[in-house]
Amino acid sequence: MTLEIIRLIFEFVLSGTLIVTLVTLRSTRQKAQQDARKSTLDNDKALMNGFQEFIVEPLKKEVNALRKDVRRLNRAIDKANTCDYTAACPVRLELQNAKDNPEADDANAKQ
16 A cells, blocks of 8 residues: 555656656747747848848949939930030930940940
């Protein structure tokens, strides 16, 4: 009888320890998963910030500079018609040739 009581107490202690261990392992695993998700999100955020800083911003500046250059070119072209030398203007002739022959423009760009 006492041997049976000792065995029951021993099983109770071991089973309680097992349950606590399982619960602890489960909570530890959940915490590790949360930490992994947080680390992944932090890495993604750092990647997006780097992309924004080193790719997007320089491209925005370049596009804005190109827009400004195109506006200036359009203004210059608009004023070309009122120029005293419009009939023999080499710039005007080049632009007209480029408009009539787009392939020639591509060939000039490669040179």
